[in-house]
Amino acid sequence: MPETRDQRRMGLLLASPAALLMLLLQVLPLLLVLGTAFTDWQLGGDPPAFVGLENFRALLADPDFRASVLVTARYILMVVPGALGLGLGLALLLQGCGRGRMIYQTIFFLPYIATLAAMSIAWQMLLHPSFGMANQVLAALGLGGVNWLRDEATALPVLALIGVWHETGFAMVFFLAALTSVPAELHDAARLDGMGGGWDRFWLVTGPHIASIGLFVLVVLTAHAVMVFDTVALLTQGGPGNATRVLLYVIYQEGFSFFRSNVAATATVFFLAFTLTLGVLQLRLGRTRGAA
């Protein structure tokens, strides 16, 4: 296109639908949620009045909200190392496994695809206090049953276990890709240099390569874990007590059950700050990975 005026016109024409819709569906909502966080507005209530940082002060002072931040953090600290470790372990086992690799890989990745809401019901059956498999196994061993999802001590760890089940295959695929891309010459060179043992070679040759991917997967898994919702909504509704009331479930209740729009917006701003940090990290790590 030789004429720049034509190019400008065509560029504007082709980009404007996306630009207008992004303005309406992303920029405006973001401004709306930021604005609402500084008002006393509630859906269906009086016109909003500016209250400054009052919502933030109130939320940070609210023991229930602080508990939910803690619950979310505990969930992340269980799911992320679990899925990261198991994903790496499975990738190492699959690497050079030869026959059957595709079948294993399919099975391990299936939980990530499977509709989590439906699978939550399957987990509920597995964990059912009277006929669930977990308690039947305990009974066979002569131990008493546990009401896994209604016991404050077990509810969150059980949801984390489901999270690990859901995310492990996702982490595994990244590690597999990383392992396959370690150049064979590096291994040969290491062998010639006298590094005999498999473990030595692993730590010195594959290790650094895996570590950079691992960091990226860590960030992505954290971003997934902080958004946990389906299992909570279907299995525990935040209970028992507040044991599984994660951040997104708080936002859900405040915004869409109680219609306290200002509280939901303020909690959303906290949530945004955290996810945005992860997003920046993800983009940076992803980019450097692409350049390497």
Next chain:
Amino acid sequence: MIRLRSAFLRHSLLILAALLMLLPVAWALLVSTRAQDAILGAQLLTLPSWSAIAANYTRATSATPLFGFIGNGALVCTLILFFQVLIMVPCGYALAKLRFPGRDALWGAVLLGLMVPAPVLATPLFVMVATAGLMDTVAALVVPWVVSSLGIFLMRQFFRRVPDELIEAARLDGLGEIDLLVRVLLPLARPTLGAFAIISLVAHWNDLYWPSIVVTSAERATPPFGVMLFQTQEAGTEYGALMAGSLIIAMPLMAAFLLLQRRFVEGLVAMK
């Protein structure tokens, strides 16, 4: 000898892991093939009866409009994907190959959009949908997601790799910009579009959060929200039927995955 033993150990571990991964689905299948009294009596390891299977699966489809949920899911996902592609392809092309005012600002907005997760937008979008009187409509399920930052990002990256010579040659042949896009560039972009389609389908088919906010009736429910409705209604304590229903709902995407699994894995991972 050592090699043989290590292969044995490797496969033992892998098989154990595979069994654990499949355990919930296997247990679900087991429960869905047993009568209610067998389930409650924890008599699950007896032989399944055809009558219990038939009863559970017909009860599941009669207690809730299961196929309606699946139809809604298909409709919503198709509409979302259609509009996403319609909007992201020209925008990605313009960002990659044309100079126009506001291009850098738009690119900045795309990158920002990549980092803002959907639940953050859901809080204000709900207020917008409610104010517009669109609660419990197909539009409420579709419109908020028709512009995908990820889609624009991918298309822009793709078009940047297309050599300028190819585009110049097509222009010299007298092709207009739209023809060039549709007839020359779009066929080249098929792998990228395919990968994006899988990401979009998986994300929107499985999404529970947004539908549970804007859908209030069973007529509009998408599959995951349908599971929630099923669970909370009376039939939700008929475990065999509930499990049968959940399996039916999980089936379409699992089947698609098994058919196209290499593409699924590559698609979902290439995009991160």
